Amino acid sequence: MSNHACFAQALLSADSTCPAGLCSSNGADPASRFAVYRNNVQGSLINALTEAYPVVAQLVGQAFFNAMAGLYVQDFPPHSPLLNDYGQDLADFIQGFAPAAALPYLADMARLERLRVEAYHAADAEPLPPARLLAAMNQPDRLGQLCLRLHPSLRTLHSAFAVVSLWAAHQSDAAWPTFDLHQGQHALVLRNALEVEVIAVDLGAMTFIDALRNHWPLEVAAAYALDAQADFDLGQCLGLLLAHGALIDLQPHQKA
Template identity: 55%
Template sequence: MNSQEDFVAALLDPERDCPAQLTTWNGSDPAARFAVYRNNVLSSLIDALAASFPVVQQLVGEDFFRAMAALYVRQSPPRTCILADYGAGLPEFIEAFAPASSLPYLADVARLELLRIRAYHAADAAPLAADVLAKALASPDSLASLLLQLHPSCNLLESAFAVVSLWAAHQGALALAEVDPYQAQCALVLRNGLEVEVLGIRPGDALFLQTLQQGLPLGHAAQRALALDAGFDLGACLTYLLRAGAITHCAYDKQRPLP
C-alpha cells in the first residue's frame, strides 16, 4: 500500500493509526491533527447524506441516522468529488442493516429520495404541446404504432410500501398518523420546470410508462397495462402525463415522424 492509499484507509478507519509519514509544519503532534481532519471528513460526508435523504433521517431520528451513516461512509467512501452523487448504495445498505429492520419500508424511502436527486440533475427537455399529441391521437390507424418519449427526469419506483404517502406526510401534505406504510404504492418522480414532483400512480400506469421507456409503441404499452390493471384508462393517463410535463416528443416510428 502506498502512502496515499495508507492515508485514505486511515482517514475512514478509526482503528488505524495516524500514517507514519505525516509531519506538521510547527512540530505539533501529527496524530492529534489527523484526528481532527478525520472527524471533519466523516462529519461532512454524513452531512451530505443527511441532505440527500431528509425523510429517511426524519423517520429514524437524527442520532440513529448519523450513526448508521457513519458506518456506511466507512464501508462505502465516495468515488468522485461530486457529493450529489454520493449515497447510491445506501438503500441496499439499509436493507442489510439489522438495527433498521423494524422499518422495512426505509430502504424504499431512500430509493425514492435517490430518484428525486437524479430527477433534479437530469437533462432539460421541453414538454410536448398538448395539440401535437392531440393531432397524433386523431389518427386511429397509426395510434398503435405511436412512440412517446418521456422527459429525461422521469423515473419509477414500484414499492410494497406507501412510499408516496410517507414522502407526502413529511412534506406536511398528509398526517403521518393516517398513513399505512404497508400499503403498496407506485411512484412517478420527475422534474416539472424547476420542481421535482413525487406522484402516486396506478400499477397499470407504471407498466405503461415502463413500456414506453423501453422504446415500445403506445399500442403495446396500453395492452400490457390493461392486462395488468383492468382499471387502466389510456386517455386519463395521457392527460395526466401531459399536465405533468412528462411527454417531450412523439412520432409514429423512426422512419415516419409526425407531420
Template identity: 55%
Template sequence: MSLQQRFAVALLDPELECPAQLRAWNGSDPAKRFAVYRNNVLSSLIDALAASFPVVQQLVGENFFRAMAAVHVRNSPPRSRLLAHYGAGFPAFIEGFAPAASLPYLADMARLELLRIEAYHAADAGPVASDALATALATPERVGALCFQLHPALGVLDSAFAVVSLWAAHQDERPLAGFDPLQAECALVQRRGLEVEVLGIRPGDARFIQSLQQGQPLGQAAERALARDAEFDPARCLSHLLGSGAIIQFAYDNQGQCP
C-alpha cells in the same frame, strides 16, 4: 500502495493508524491532526446523506441515522467531488442493514428521496409540440407503434409500501395516522420548473410509464399496464404526461421496439 492511497483508506477506517510518512509543518504530532481531519470528513459525508435523505432520518431519528450513515460512508465512499449525487447506493445498503429491518419501508423511502434528487438535477428538456402529438394519437392504425421519449426528470417507484403517504405525512400534507405503511403504493416524481413533486399514481400508470422509459411502443406499454391493472386508462395517463410536459419527443416504430 501510494501514500495518497494509504491516506484515503485510513481516513475512513478507524482501525488504521495515521500513515507513518505524514509530517506536520510545525513539528507537532500528525496523528492528532489526522484524527481531527478524519472526523471532519466522516461528519461532512454523513451530513451530505442527511441532507439528501431527510425523511429517512426523520423515520429513524438522528442518532440512528448518523450511525447507519457512518457504516455506509466507510463501506462506500464518494467517487465524485459532487456530494449532491452521493448516496446512489444508500437505498440498497439500507435494505441489507439488519438494525433497520423493523422498518421494511425505509429502503423504498430512500429510493423515493433519491428519485427526487435525480429529478432536481436532471437536464432541462422542452415538451413535445402538443398539436403534432394530438395528430399522431388521432391515427388509430398507427397509434400502437408510437414511441415516446420522456423527460429525464421523470421517475417512477413501484413500492410494496405506502411511500407516497409517508412522504406526504412528513411534508405536513396529511396526518401520520390513518394509513397502513405496509400498503403498496406507486409514486411518480416529476419536476415543474425548480419544484420537484411526488404524486401517487395507479399501478397501471406506473407500469405504463416504466414501459415507455424502457423503450416499448405505446401498444405494448398499454398491454403491460392493463395486465397489471384492469382499470388502467391510457388516455388519462397520456393526458397527464402531456399536460405536465413529460413527453419531449415521439416517433414511430415498426419493429416492436423503439429506437
C-alpha cells in the same frame, strides 16, 4: 498499497491511528491534525447523506441516522468528486442493516429519496406541446406505432409499502392523513420545471410508463397496461403525463 491509498483509507476508518510518514510544517502534532481532518471528511459525508435522505433521517431520528451513516461511510468511500452522487447504494445498505429491521419500509424510502436526487440533477428537456399529441390522436391509424419520449428526470419505483404517502406526510407540519403503510404504492418521480414531484399512480399507469421507458410503441405499452389492470385509462394517464411535463417528444417506432 500506495501512500495515497493508505491516506484515503485512514480518512474513512474507525481506527484512530494516524498514517505513517505524516509531518506538520509548523511543528504541530500530525496525529491530532489528521484526526481533525478525518472528522471533517467523515462529517461532510454524513451531512451529504442527511441532505439527500431527509425523510429517512426523520423516520429514525438524527442520532440513529448519524450512527448508521457513519458505518456506511467507513465501508463505502466516494467514487465521485460530486457530493450529490454520494450514497447511491445507501438503500441496499439499509436493507441489510440489522438495527433498522424493525422499519422494513426504510430501504424503499431511501430508494425514493435517491430517485428525487437523480431527478433534480437530470438533464433539462422541453415538454411536448399538447397540440402535437392531440394532432397525433386524430390519426388513429398511425397512433399505435408512435413512441412517446419521457423527460430525462422521470423515474419509477414499485414498493410494497405506502412510501409516497409516507413521504408526503413528512413534507409539512399538518396532521397526517390516514393511510395503510403496508399498502403497496407505485411512485412516479420527475422534475417539473424546478420542482421535483412525487406522484402515486396505479398499476396500469406504472406498467404503461415503464413500457414507454423501454421504448415500446404506444399500442404495445397500452396492451401491457391493460394486461396489468383491466380498467386502465389511457387518456387519463396521458393527461397526467402531459400535465406534469413528463412527455417531451413523439416519433414513429423504429423496428429492429
